[in-house]
Amino acid sequence: MATEVGATRPRAIRGNAGGRTGGRRPAALAVLCVAVLIANLDNTILNVALPTLVRALNAGQSDLQWIVDAYVIVFAGLLLTAGSLADKVGRKGTFLAGLAIFAAGSAWAAFSGSVGLLIAARASMGVGGALMIPSTLSIISDMYRDAAQRQRAIGVWAATTGVGVALGPIIGGLLLAHFWWGSVFLVNVPIAALGLAAAVWLVPDSRNPAAGTPDLAGALLSIAGIGLVLWAIIEGPVRGWSSAQVIGAGAAGLAVLGVFVAWERVSPHPLLDLRFFRDRAFGAAIPAVATVNFGLYGALFVLTQFLQFSLGFTPLQAGLRTLPAAAAVVAIAPLSAVGVRTLGPKLTMSAGLACIATGLWLVSGITATTGYGGIVAGIVLLGAGAGLALPTSSGSVVGSVPGGNAGVGSAANTTAIQVGGALGVAVVGSVLTTRYQDNVGAALAGQHVPAAAMAAVRGSLGGALEVAARLPGAAGEQLAQLARAAFASGLDLGMLAAAGVAAGGLLIALCWLPRRPR
Incomplete structure (x- = not known):
């Protein structure tokens, strides 16, 4: 086990870290x-x-x-x-x-x-x-x-x-x-x-x-726990915050991190x-x-x-x-x-x-x-x-x-x-x-936007601006303003x-x- 907190510090073995390298x-x-x-x-x-x-x-x-x-x-x-x-x-x-x-x-x-x-x-x-x-x-x-x-x-x-x-x-x-x-x-x-x-x-x-x-067991547990929690957070807007995948990954990540803490308590x-x-x-x-x-x-x-x-x-x-x-x-x-x-x-x-x-x-x-x-x-x-x-x-x-x-x-x-x-x-x-x-979807509801274009608009502001650039005149400018406001x-x-x-x-x-x- 590591040295008790507050105990005398063991001196690390140095290579050339002594006075010769001052x-x-x-x-x-x-x-x-x-x-x-x-x-x-x-x-x-x-x-x-x-x-x-x-x-x-x-x-x-x-x-x-x-x-x-x-x-x-x-x-x-x-x-x-x-x-x-x-x-x-x-x-x-x-x-x-x-x-x-x-x-x-x-x-x-x-x-x-x-x-x-x-x-x-x-x-x-x-x-x-x-x-x-x-x-x-x-x-x-x-x-x-x-x-x-x-x-x-x-x-x-x-x-x-x-x-x-x-x-x-x-x-x-x-x-x-x-x-x-x-x-x-x-x-x-x-x-x-x-x-x-x-x-x-x-x-x-x-x-x-x-x-x-x-x-190594602790390392694997920490990576898995952090990765699952971040996956749930990042994928939530794409897959839906109430989806079984997102909820399951988030819960599993928290559980794995709990196991990590428990393991660290007993690991030699x-x-x-x-x-x-x-x-x-x-x-x-x-x-x-x-x-x-x-x-x-x-x-x-x-x-x-x-x-x-x-x-x-x-x-x-x-x-x-x-x-x-x-x-x-x-x-x-x-x-x-x-x-x-x-x-x-x-x-x-x-x-x-x-x-x-x-x-x-x-x-x-x-x-x-x-x-x-x-x-x-x-x-x-x-x-x-x-x-x-x-x-x-x-x-x-x-x-x-x-x-x-x-x-x-x-x-x-x-x-x-x-x-x-x-x-x-x-x-x-x-x-x-x-x-x-949410804002883009509400603003474009009922506008009969093609599915591919809607996916690009909802995917990112950059995608929305590319779609807007292909639209004629005022329609393109209106979409660009809407997307920027939503962003x-x-x-x-x-x-x-x-x-x-x-x-x-x-x-x-x-x-x-x-x-x-x-």
């Missing part, structure tokens, strides 16, 4: 952060390409959600196993293997010719990301033993995470302005190759000699020692940070479509208009360490979540005629909130687990981030789709739901996070 720590940190950047970039670089995929691959709204979430489901489901594996066999080797698999999956995704192949390729990239990300944070934790230095390094790591999320649409827009849609994946390959070459020389190795055998080598949750620094930070990415990922998923479909921006123009969020992350994230030292994790995390909830609430007021100026304040607040909350939660979680379990602790933190993001895309996207389909209405409801989730995270932080850092 001068190389900044360079090693930079290499690790580049890997974190491309892994998190991939979560949102695809968002700006979604309208292109509607046209290139005939993807519907639920297809788009699966293309985004296939990566996140596998990523999140394997993170805890990967963190345990890294602790046992060595964090550097696990990191290098993950980076190589991520690069191979990116090349496959770039040349996928169908929705199904692209979803499969995205899932393979999730395997690489799961091996790579928890290793980076545990290596950083081992390189920086001083608490203040570790918090600053984690601040850089978390800032890179936020920057990757925020810069994804911008870089995606630049690539789509000059290349085909596969370029948003192919760009990962040369960066990963350079990262591999640099990491072999610069990144130190470490492991936990007391780490147990990775819990659990993925995550549930006793960690007794520590408020861990137990409150995990759900709170999940609500951060719920709002951030959910907002970026729908806003990049709004910018292109409703406001008519090109992918590059849409990506550039998310730049205020990236700028806010870059400006605010380094200040989170100051906030933790002076105000404590409770107030710093709460301030971040308050910014996110407010930003989502502001965005929820848009209409079909709202311009970019109507959403920019909300975008800035989303970035500022992520810049405060992500480093704070990461430092709280990593600082609360025994040192030998740094890989599992960092994996738990990243799992919360990724599961929150996957749920954000699934829930916000499904709420939007349900409201959109804006669904977006508003989705953002309100996300704001409510962020407000729930704020309450968790205020009630349970400790006032002072570890």
Whole structure:
């Protein structure tokens, strides 16, 4: 079993992580952060390409959600196993293997010719990301033993995470302005190759000699449970929320997750020692940070479509208009360490979540005629909130687990981030789709629209606009306006739901996070 919470931390066995690498720590940190950047970039670089995929691959709204979430489901489901594996066999080797698999999956995704192949390729990239990300944070934790230095390094790591999320649409827009849609994946390959070459020389190795055998049964249960729940949420608008398939999958997913929790209680080598949750620094930070990415990922998923479909921006123009969020992350994230030292994790995390909830609430007021100026304040607040909350939660979680379990602790933190993001895309996207389909269906009732055209209109806003473009004169313009209004209405409801989730995270932080850092 893992070390008891609060017990003396076992020292991890280091390779070259001692004083000999002290001068190389900044360079090693930079290499690790580049890997974190491309892994998190991939979560949102695809968002700006979604309208292109509607046209290139005939993807519907639920297809788009699966293309985004296939990566996140596998990523999140394997993170805890990967963190345990890294602790046992060595964090550097696990990191290098993950980076190589991520690069191979990116090349496959770039040349996928169908929705199904692209979803499969995205899932393979999730395997690489799961091996790579928890290793980076545990290596950083081992390189920086001083608490203040570790918090600053984690601040850089978390800032890179936020920057990757925020810069994804911008870089995606630049690539789509000059290349085909596969370029948003192919760009990962040369960066990963350079990262591999640099990491072999610069990144130190470490492991936990007391780490147990990775819990494969727990990994399978977590993937199955998360996957079934997300399937039910994403497919609900398509198959009907009251359908036996959706209800059955959702109930089965919750049951499997219940079995996962029960198994973790009795497993001799659990993925995550549930006793960690007794520590408020861990137990409150995990759900709170999940609500951060719920709002951030959910907002970026729908806003990049709004910018292109409703406001008519090109992918590059849409990506550039998310730049205020990236700028806010870059400006605010380094200040989170100051906030933790002076105000404590409770107030710093709460301030971040308050910014996110407010930003989502502001965005929820848009209409079909709202311009970019109507959403920019909300975008800035989303970035500022992520810049405060992500480093704070990461430092709280990593600082609360025994040192030998740094890989599992960092994996738990990243799992919360990724599961929150996957749920954000699934829930916000499904709420939007349900409201959109209801409004469009009601408006076109009795209009004798051909079945194929109606399916395209109900499938996505992009499909509706393509149908509208083929209609003559006023009829086409009327359909386009109707579809845009329905999409804006669904977006508003989705953002309100996300704001409510962020407000729930704020309450968790205020009630349970400790006032002072570890």
